Amino acid sequence: xxxxxxxxxxxxxxxxxxxxxxxxxxxxxxxxxxxxxxxxxxxxxxxxxxxxxxxxxxxxxxxxxxxxxxxxxxxxxxxxxxxxxxxxxxxxxxxxxxxxxxxxxxxxxxxxxxxxxxxxxxxxxxxxxxxxxxxxxxxxxxxxxxxxxxxxxxxxxxxxxxxxxxxxxxxxxxxxxxxxxxxxxxxxxxxxxxxxxxxxxxxxxxxxxxxxxxxxxxxxxxxxxxxxxxxxxxxxxxxxxxxxxxxxxxxxxxxxxxxxxxxxxxxxxxxxxxxxxxxxxxxxxxxxxxxxxxxxxxxxxxxxxxxxxxxxxxxxxxxxxxxxxxxxxxxxxxxxxxxxxxxxxxxxxxx
Amino acid sequence: xxxxxxxxxxxxxxxxxxxxxxxxxxxxxxxxxxxxxxxxxxxxxxxxxxxxxxxxxxxxxxxxxxxxxxxxxxxxxxxxxxxxxxxxxxxxxxxxxxxxxxxxxxxxxxxxxxxxxxxxxxxxxxxxxxxxxxxxxxxxxxxxxxxxxxxxxxxxxxxxxxxxxxxxxxxxxxxxxxxxxxxxxxxxxxxxxxxxxxxxxxxxxxxxxxxxxxxxxxxxxxxxxxxxxxxxxxxxxxxxxxxxxxxxxxxxxxxxxxxxxxxxxxxxxxxxxxxxxxxxxxxxxxxxxxxxxxxxxxxxxxxxxxxxxxxxxxxxxxxxxxxxxxxxxxxxxxxxxxxxxxxxxxxxxxx
Numbered sequence: 001x002x003x004x005x006x007x008x009x010x011x012x013x014x015x016x017x018x019x020x021x022x023x024x025x026x027x028x029x030x031x032x033x034x035x036x037x038x039x040x041x042x043x044x045x046x047x048x049x050x051x052x053x054x055x056x057x058x059x060x061x062x063x064x065x066x067x068x069x070x071x072x073x074x075x076x077x078x079x080x081x082x083x084x085x086x087x088x089x090x091x092x093x094x095x096x097x098x099x100x101x102x103x104x105x106x107x108x109x110x111x112x113x114x115x116x117x118x119x120x121x122x123x124x125x126x127x128x129x130x131x132x133x134x135x136x137x138x139x140x141x142x143x144x145x146x147x148x149x150x151x152x153x154x155x156x157x158x159x160x161x162x163x164x165x166x167x168x169x170x171x172x173x174x175x176x177x178x179x180x181x182x183x184x185x186x187x188x189x190x191x192x193x194x195x196x197x198x199x200x201x202x203x204x205x206x207x208x209x210x211x212x213x214x215x216x217x218x219x220x221x222x223x224x225x226x227x228x229x230x231x232x233x234x235x236x237x238x239x240x241x242x243x244x245x246x247x248x249x250x251x252x253x254x255x256x257x258x259x260x261x262x263x264x265x266x267x268x269x270x271x272x273x274x275x276x277x278x279x280x281x282x283x284x285x286x287x288x289x290x291x292x293x294x295x296x297x298x299x300x301x302x303x304x305x306x307x308x309x310x311x312x313x314x315x316x317x318x319x320x321x322x323x324x325x326x327x328x329x330x331x332x333x334x335x336x337x338x339x340x341x342x343x344x345x346x347x348x349x350x351x
Numbered sequence: 352x353x354x355x356x357x358x359x360x361x362x363x364x365x366x367x368x369x370x371x372x373x374x375x376x377x378x379x380x381x382x383x384x385x386x387x388x389x390x391x392x393x394x395x396x397x398x399x400x401x402x403x404x405x406x407x408x409x410x411x412x413x414x415x416x417x418x419x420x421x422x423x424x425x426x427x428x429x430x431x432x433x434x435x436x437x438x439x440x441x442x443x444x445x446x447x448x449x450x451x452x453x454x455x456x457x458x459x460x461x462x463x464x465x466x467x468x469x470x471x472x473x474x475x476x477x478x479x480x481x482x483x484x485x486x487x488x489x490x491x492x493x494x495x496x497x498x499x500x501x502x503x504x505x506x507x508x509x510x511x512x513x514x515x516x517x518x519x520x521x522x523x524x525x526x527x528x529x530x531x532x533x534x535x536x537x538x539x540x541x542x543x544x545x546x547x548x549x550x551x552x553x554x555x556x557x558x559x560x561x562x563x564x565x566x567x568x569x570x571x572x573x574x575x576x577x578x579x580x581x582x583x584x585x586x587x588x589x590x591x592x593x594x595x596x597x598x599x600x601x602x603x604x605x606x607x608x609x610x611x612x613x614x615x616x617x618x619x620x621x622x623x624x625x626x627x628x629x630x631x632x633x634x635x636x637x638x639x640x641x642x643x644x645x646x647x648x649x650x651x652x653x654x655x656x657x658x659x660x661x662x663x664x665x666x667x668x669x670x671x672x673x674x675x676x677x678x679x680x681x682x683x684x685x686x687x688x689x690x691x692x693x694x695x696x697x698x699x700x701x702x
Contacts, residue, residue: 079430080460080630109428112461112624114631137593154651154660166589176592178585210654228578234529234663237648238517241527242488245640246631252647273463279431280465280597289596296603297588300505303561309505312585 005335006327011350012050013038015342019053022345023060025067025089033091036126041328044319045123045179047188050330052120054337055259056089057345062262065089065119071096074116079108082247083115087265090121094270098130098138101274105136109279114247118268120145120258124165125179125316131167131274132175135283138167139273143244143251145258145266148187148224152233155208157223158252161186162239167313169277171287173294177313182236183224190216190224195333244269356686357678358701363401364389366693366701370404373696374411375418376440384442387477392679395670396474396530398539401681403471405688406610407440408696413613416440416470422447425467430459433598434466438616441472445621449481449489452625456487460630465598469619471496471609475516476530476667482518482625483526486634489518490624494595496617497608499538499575503584506559508574509603512537513590518664520628522638524645528664533587534575541567541575546684595620 013034020030041049059065069088073081081100085093097113104111121127124140131138144160151158161181168176181187185204193200194216205213207222226232244251249269256266277286300309323329330338330350342349364385371381392400410416420439424432432451436444448464455462472478475491482489495511502509512532519527532538536555544551545567556564558573577583595602600620607617628637651660674680681689681701693700 075631077460077627077630078458079462080627082631107429108459109431110461110463111430112626137597150654151648151651151660153653153657154648155654156651158647158651166593168589168592176589178589180579180582180585184579208654210656227582228531228535230661230663231531231578234531237644237663238519238527238529241519241641241644242517242626245644246488246626246628246637248632248636251640252644275463275593275597276428276431277597279428280426280433281599285599286597289602290592293588293592293596293603296509297502297505300502300507300509302504303501303506303559305561306504309502310581312581312588 003332004329007330007350008327009038009042009323012041012328015338015347015350016050016053018347019057019341019345020060022347023057025060029089029092032095033089036091036095036122039126040122042320042323043123043125044316044323045125047186047192048123050328050338051192051334052122054341057341059258059262064263064265073100079104079111081111081113083113085115085118087117087119090119090268090270093118094121094127094272097270098127098272098274101272102131102134102136105131105274105276106134110273110275112271112273114243115270116247116249116267117265118249118270119266120268121270123179124163125167125177125313127272128165128167128179129175129177132169134274135169135277137169137275137277138165139275140165140270141239141243142270143240143249143255143268144187145255145268146187147255147257149183149226149233149236150223151237152226152230155223159233159236159240160255161224162236162243164235164239168290169287170290170294171284173291174317175313176290176294176311177316179313182232182239183226185224187224190219194219196331243271247271354683355680358681359678360389360393360674362701363392363679366689366698367401367404369698370408370692370696371411373698374408376411377418380440380443383446384440387442387446387473390477391473393671393674394474394476394667395674396476398537398543399474401679401689402539402543402685403473405692408692410609410613415614415616424451430455430462432462432464434464436466436469438468438470441470441619441621444469445472445478445623448621449478449623449625452623453482453485453487456482456625456627457485461624461626463622463624465594466621467598467600467618468616469600469621470617471619472621474530475514476518476528476664478621478623479516479518479530480526480528483520485625486520486628488520488626488628489516490626491516491621492590492594493621494591494600494602494606494619495538496606496619497538497610498606500534500577500584500587501574502588503577503581506574510584510587510591511606512575513587513594515586515590519641520638521641521645522635524642525668526664527641527645527662528667530664530667533583533590534577536575538575541570545570547682594622598622
């Protein structure tokens with residue numbers, strides 16, 4: 001790709017932090033958000049890292065984010081909590097929620113922590129992976145920040161891509177990290193394709209008459225398709241009720257399209273479940289069993305057209321190694337947007 | 352359907368109970384299993400009710416089920432437990448596991464209970480729905496009892512249809528009950544189609560060269576397709592690791608094909624999560640919000656070819672009302688199998 005250049009993750013992180021500070025975010029919070037956004041880019045979540053910075057800055061400048069939030073526990077039991085994010089950046093809310101979940105799961109075996117009055121927090125995998133370091137499995141579900149999915153058979157976009165991520169540690173192998181939208185394509189991928197001038201494959205979107213829609217610039221004329229038809233709709237629906245409605249967060253008609261509206265608080269809902277492996281199994285035995293499962297999958301013969309079987313997270317792990325060594329590929333369109341943003345904020349663009 | 356007749360659920364239940372007692376199951380246990388199997392039929396889970404009785408009886412007669420099990424808690428924390436089923440009928444194991452989960456969630460807010468040394472337990476929704484009566488949300492995941500799904504791009508059938516069910520209570524509306532395999536079709540549907548002499552739609556199965564397979568009698572020549580391609584594979588994989596490996600139950604190569612082998616203990620793994628609504632929300636507010644979400648979905652305009660939007664569980668609920676009034680439609684092939692079974696066991700067939 002000649003229209004991209006490689007920028008070290010650390011420079012993107014510094015630039016992000018400086019921009020967030022320039023619009024008034026306290027330095028400690030800016031460092032946390034910038035670190036998680038750079039982590040998203042390193043892991044290959046191109047629709048969730050530096051790509052989102054202009055939008056985040058716009059929302060902050062519009063007063064749509066609380067830069068001095070009181071992130072607090074609203075309800076609490078031995079194994080649950082409801083975190084009220086006070087309209088902070090979602091990264092800060094979810095980082096806190098995961099910490100609470102890990103602490104509780106240490107004694108309760110499992111913890112389920114919901115968040116409300118949160119905001120877009122980047123890729124689901126970021127949060128599902130945090131419990132791994134504590135020998136726990138992480139499970140994260142979120143209500144997406146714009147409705148692009150109708151109920152199955154319908155045309156009113158009442159649902160988002162409501163993603164799930166699950167991270168499971170192995171012994172010698174990299175962890176298994178599933179991170180998926182309940183739609184065939186995440187909307188971030190549509191936005192990325194539009195910015196890059198690419199065409200979408202059939203199956204990502206349809207128009208209001210049910211015909212395939214492949215031009216990402218026409219995305220507003222149609223909607224995303226759920227995986228497995230009615231099944232993906234069912235997953236998006238129950239994930240939305242669990243991460244949104246149960247937490248007193250927005251769901252359905254109440255979801256704010258954060259692409260179109262930078263002012264109204266989104267009241268984003270998310271949830272994290274931390275599962276202590278030792279509550280169910282001897283840790284080493286479990287991790288070695290996961291290694292064995294990975295080896296068995298890898299050893300499967302392949303269908304015509306496939307050169308191997310991959311584990312969820314394996315592609316991202318390979319991207320991570322490459323990007324840590326080489327830097328993050330930044331497309332010319334994004335590069336220009338960042339330069340413009342830096343100029344406006346008096347921050348030197350990443351070089 | 353002229354080749355089916357309607358039999359009241361109560362008669363199927365009595366017949367099932369009598370057959371289970373005839374092969375040595377204690378009467379109380381037989382009543383529980385028969386009740387849950389009849390419940391499956393009433394709810395429209397045709398592949399999981401009386402349809403399974405000949406197979407269950409065969410396994411019991413082959414010594415593949417422990418009729419006098421000690422179902423016990425192997426590990427336990429405030430919010431978790433590992434139930435060892437001692438190779439009992441899966442219905443008995445999961446009923447116990449759900450009871451433990453509900454008890455723990457009352458104080459801990461949430462409980463995650465795993466099961467090992469269990470067996471096929473019928474439809475996932477049965478167990479996900481049990482917490483509803485306690486104003487809890489239920490989430491159930493199981494390792495399927497035969498591998499019909501390769502990892503994405505592979506041809507070795509290392510995975511099962513590993514289903515998930517989530518039940519969420521509403522106020523005036525019936526509960527939302529999602530119950531889905533992570534494959535496009537559950538294997539029970541393939542078996543039912545084969546028994547009825549029906550053809551499968553394209554997309555359910557492919558053969559080893561990747562070509563569509565539509566004759567259910569040739570099911571052994573191919574495998575099921577996951578929903579959303581790699582995404583459904585990812586879900587089947589992590590569900591298997593959570594419900595199987597984490598509990599010390601079978602996963603991957605260790606899964607026993609209970610269609611082919613009626614003797615070897617299956618060491619089936621399942622898990623139930625009970626979530627107390629009041630840990631996160633005011634109960635009435637939550638239930639009314641679910642009603643509102645249902646109303647919003649129902650009000651969506653529809654795509655060409657659809658006459659309305661349905662909620663997960665809505666079809667099953669309608670079937671339930673119909674079958675409670677009219678009885679369970681039993682296909683001639685199954686009817687004959689039941690008559691033969693009754694004759695062999697000295698139990699009068701359901702009339």
